[in-house]
Amino acid sequence: AKPWTVPELRQAKRDGNKLVMLTCYDAGFARTMDAAGVDLVLVGDSLGMVVQGHDSTLPVSVDDIAYHTACVARGLSRALLIADLPFAADADPARALEASVALLRAGAGMVKLEGAGHKLEVIRYLVEREIPVCAHLGLTPQSVLRLGGYKVQGRDEAAAARLREDARAVEAAGASLLVLECVPTPVATAISGELEIPTVGIGAGPGCDGQVLVLHDMLGLNSGHRRPRFVKDFLAEGGSVAGACAAFADAVREGRFPDADHSYA
Ligand code: KIV
Ligand code: NA
Secondary structure, X not given: OOOOOOHHHHHHHHOOOOEEEEEXXXXXXXXXXXXXXXXEEEEOOOHHHHOOOOOOOOOOOHHHHHHHHHHHHOOOOOOEEEEEOOOOOOOOHHHHHHHHHHHHHOOOOEEEEEOOOOHHHXXXXXXXXXXXXXXXXXXXXXXXXXXXXXXXXXXXXXXHHHHHHHHHHHHHHOOOEEEEEOOOHHHHHHHHHHOOOOEEEEOOOOOOOEEEEOHHXXXXXXXXXXXXXXXXXXXXXXXXXXXXXXXXXXXXXXXXXXXXXXXXX
């Protein structure tokens, strides 16, 4: 199959084809998930937790993400590679541009950043300079100090309305994709219906246009933290790493994952 391009993402949504996304940090896993038909591969700043062993994503640097992005890029031939802008690298447009250029040079085809508000200006600035952007709303792990923990977002009516407004705003600012993390199913479903860009959910229910999981979580590795409700061990079902990736991809495309047990009503 030929490599994914950014304009094809919206077309996939129009065609009703669910997008399959996993996080990845090295070439070996990249090669395996690419061959298993994973569409989008994310070098997430979750690497601070699952690879480096920190208890948040805050210590991750641009150099860390760039190193892992270069490793992953060598393993991909078809999937679109997205790299996270780590904490504070997107604090202002000029810094975000410099960090994004480093990640694109390392092999990324898109960068991801958390939040709306003053980040809308950053999104516009990058997109105007030809850098595709994936937005990330709901539970934004870089906000852990303000939030006081990792909790479901958009639970009450006012918070849900703000989230819907932020989602429309990141699309208007030029984002090509939107990750929704830990959002009640009805809210994520409504947002997905309102936007033309695809939404990719993690703990956001089956109404999103795609799904993402952290690699270590879907392989059943114990993170040392309480396992969130939305995590499923696909290694148990798939029998091998390649089998786990294929089982995840099939379950997402057939609308079997996430089910109600792995979502927030
Ligand atoms: O860093 C990461 O792994 C992420 C995903 C959970 C979406 O941002
Ligand atoms: Na992230």
